[in-house]
Amino acid sequence: MEALFSCGLSYYKQPKVDVSKWQHASKYGSNEGFANIMWIHSRDKCKVGHANLSLEVVSMNMMATTKDIPIMVNDCSGKMGRAVAEAAVEAGLQLVPFCLTGPGFGGRVLNINNVEVHAHEASEKEEILDKVLDRYPDVIIADYTLPSAVNENAEFYSKRGVPFVMGTTGGDRNRLLKTVHDSGVYAVIAPQMGKQVVAFQAAMEIMAEQFPDAFKGYKLEVTESHQSSKVDTSGTARAVVASFNKLGLSFDAEQIKMVRDPEEQVTKMGVPEEHLKGHAFHTYSLSSADGLVTFQFQHNVCGRSIYAQGTVDAVLFLSNKIKESSEKKVYNMVDVLRGGSMR
Numbered sequence: 252m253e254a255l256f257s258c259g260l261s262y263y264k265q266p267k268v269d270v271s272k273w274q275h276a277s278k279y280g281s282n283e284g285f286a287n288i289m290w291i292h293s294r295d296k297c298k299v300g301h302a303n304l305s306l307e308v309v310s311m312n313m314m315a316t317t318k319d320i321p322i323m324v325n326d327c328s329g330k331m332g333r334a335v336a337e338a339a340v341e342a343g344l345q346l347v348p349f350c351l352t353g354p355g356f357g358g359r360v361l362n363i364n365n366v367e368v369h370a371h372e373a374s375e376k377e378e379i380l381d382k383v384l385d386r387y388p389d390v391i392i393a394d395y396t397l398p399s400a401v402n403e404n405a406e407f408y409s410k411r412g413v414p415f416v417m418g419t420t421g422g423d424r425n426r427l428l429k430t431v432h433d434s435g436v437y438a439v440i441a442p443q444m445g446k447q448v449v450a451f452q453a454a455m456e457i458m459a460e461q462f463p464d465a466f467k468g469y470k471l472e473v474t475e476s477h478q479s480s481k482v483d484t485s486g487t488a489r490a491v492v493a494s495f496n497k498l499g500l501s502f503d504a505e506q507i508k509m510v511r512d513p514e515e516q517v518t519k520m521g522v523p524e525e526h527l528k529g530h531a532f533h534t535y536s537l538s539s540a541d542g543l544v545t546f547q548f549q550h551n552v553c554g555r556s557i558y559a560q561g562t563v564d565a566v567l568f569l570s571n572k573i574k575e576s577s578e579k580k581v582y583n584m585v586d587v588l589r590g591g592s593m594r
């Protein structure tokens with residue numbers, strides 16, 4: 252059995268390393284942050300200079316390098332789509348030079364870190380995906396479109412058997428999950444890709460699971476502020492509210508207060524002016540019935556970098572699950588975080 256190990260030192264620079272027991276040893280210019288990736292027997296030890304490193308198996312299967320993973324980003328002309336496409340190129344993934352875009356905007360060519368991406372309208376989606384699958388059979392799609400497109404897009408990817416990461420929020424989430432489970436396609440679906448916010452979400456889920464009704468009788472107020480172009484209520488806030496419900500708080504997601512007015516965002520929410528076009532400020536305030544005890548949880552994100560990075564992590568995670576032929580096929584970002592896949 253061969254196993255994949257990562258090692259922070261290059262054996263090429265360490266002539267004392269005994270590689271005689273290694274079945275294969277190869278060096279890649281890796282983009283995963285590993286200095287080297289080497290194939291060795293699982294029982295072996297890596298002796299580097301004066302240090303004896305017992306290496307831990309990180310995967311019993313062949314792990315692809317990032318450049319082997321083609322990613323198609325729909326829609327590269329959207330704010331998140333562009334951020335994800337740029338992060339993917341920076342991480343060394345192979346950006347597919349086609350994307351699906353909204354009505355009226357087909358025919359454009361977008362330059363993403365020197366990759367020319369041709370945008371096509373949904374009416375051409377079948378032919379475009381034929382072309383993509385022909386050239387990039389291992390493609391993984393990242394979807395950042397609009398709540399109105401979520402279900403149709405997921406049904407399309409599922410029908411064509413293409414694995415995908417669904418970062419788009421809104422739409423009919425139950426229908427989305429049913430579509431994916433019924434089709435047997437691999438997918439990561441999450442309204443929130445930012446590692447630290449995902450960790451917060453996981454902490455709330457754990458608290459709710461271990462201490463159900465701990466906040467029974469408390470009052471909850473939820474406020475979320477986003478760029479004025481955001482059409483839906485925050486999917487993250489909705490997910491966190493579900494944990495608060497299990498903690499005993501009676502609160503309907505429709506009660507979430509959406510702030511989309513730039514003036515209010517600057518004066519009341521403290522959003523820096525330079526981030527009015529890209530921010531996500533969430534505040535969850537809890538108070539006891541008599542008002543004597545209060546709690547407040549807050550996560551304020553400026554820009555889109557943490558979501559773009561998290562999406563790349565999700566693509567790498569999904570690629571490994573596919574290579575392992577994992578029985579579980581549908582994941583969320585808490586699974587990705589738990590899997591140790593977030594950089």
Ligand SMILES: NC(=O)C1=CN([C@@H]2O[C@H](COP(=O)(O)OP(=O)(O)OC[C@H]3O[C@@H](n4cnc5c(N)ncnc54)[C@H](OP(=O)(O)O)[C@@H]3O)[C@@H](O)[C@H]2O)C=CC1
Nearest residue numbers: 326329330331351352353396400418419420442443444558
């Ligand atoms: N999971 C996460 O961590 C995050 C999720 N999001 C979510 O991502 C989504 C996109 O956000 P954002 O990038 O800011 O929005 P944008 O409006 O900037 O981008 C959406 C893009 O999708 C295009 N589009 C619309 N319909 C289709 C379709 N059927 N097929 C392909 N493309 C289509 C739009 O085109 P047109 O302009 O022509 O309509 C637009 O270019 C939202 O749901 C948001 O909540 C955002 C940040 C983080």
Ligand SMILES: O=C(O)C1=N[C@H](C(=O)O)C[C@H](O)C1
Nearest residue numbers: 420442481485486487488531
């Ligand atoms: O539209 C956004 O910008 C964001 N959408 C996600 C959500 O709806 O929760 C995640 C983050 O808030 C940014």
